[in-house]
Amino acid sequence: MAMVRPRGGGFCYSKAEFATMERDAEAAVDARAEGVVFGILKEDGRIDQRRTKMIRRIIDGCEAVFHRAFDVTPDPFEALEQLIDLGITRVLTSGQKDAAPEGVELIAKLIERAKDRIQILPGGGIRPYHVSDIVKRTRCRQIHLTAWEKLRDRSTHANREVTFGGALQPAEDVYERTDAGLVGEIVEGLRKAR
Numbered sequence: 001m002a003m004v005r006p007r008g009g010g011f012c013y014s015k016a017e018f019a020t021m022e023r024d025a026e027a028a029v030d031a032r033a034e035g036v037v038f039g040i041l042k043e044d045g046r047i048d049q050r051r052t053k054m055i056r057r058i059i060d061g062c063e064a065v066f067h068r069a070f071d072v073t074p075d076p077f078e079a080l081e082q083l084i085d086l087g088i089t090r091v092l093t094s095g096q097k098d099a100a101p102e103g104v105e106l107i108a109k110l111i112e113r114a115k116d117r118i119q120i121l122p123g124g125g126i127r128p129y130h131v132s133d134i135v136k137r138t139r140c141r142q143i144h145l146t147a148w149e150k151l152r153d154r155s156t157h158a159n160r161e162v163t164f165g166g167a168l169q170p171a172e173d174v175y176e177r178t179d180a181g182l183v184g185e186i187v188e189g190l191r192k193a194r
Helices: 015-030 050-056 068-072 076-085 106-112 128-138 154-158 180-193
Strands: 035-038 064-068 090-093 121-124 146-150 174-178
Touching: 015 035, 015 050, 035 050, 035 076, 050 064, 068 076, 068 090, 076 090, 076 106, 090 106, 106 121, 106 128, 121 128
Parallel strands: 035 064, 064 090, 090 121
Antiparallel strands: 146 174
16 A cells, blocks of 8 residues: 655645645556555545545556545544545544544444445554454454554764754664564454454
8 A cells, every 4th residue: 555645734735735646646556556545635624525536536446545534524424425435445544533442432333334335444553452352342354553663773873973964853773663573463463353
């Protein structure tokens, strides 16, 4: 999956930002991505159906995943039906809460409402100890998580006077990679939930 998002901070985009999204979606398709992850809203937080339809046309033949922009829509059930009508294949959601474990009730309702018309992908703040409960309570068939571990590369310590631009946020000697152990814990939690 390739994320198409021209900037952080909201989901209502200018003409130039949307043009960037169109080009990025085309590039993802050209690179043979299985799908494109995106989300476009109007100023009032509702789905921008016109622009969503335009991106959907560009990625025709690929999966279309509407990301957590969904979580700030004023009426999640209206938004769900609109996304179904637009041919979106999957919605990433925390159940309109900060984290999926808090939004599990809405996630379950969305899955029930969606039936087999669209996939609901719980995501946001899921840790190994949440997996079994989320799967049992929502009957979801998939989850989205971030499984990073922080590692240190001390090669930058030889000369502490160099700060690569001043502020060390993030620190120059820290980087992230997928935490295989955490992924294993999640997989085991999913097996137990079956």
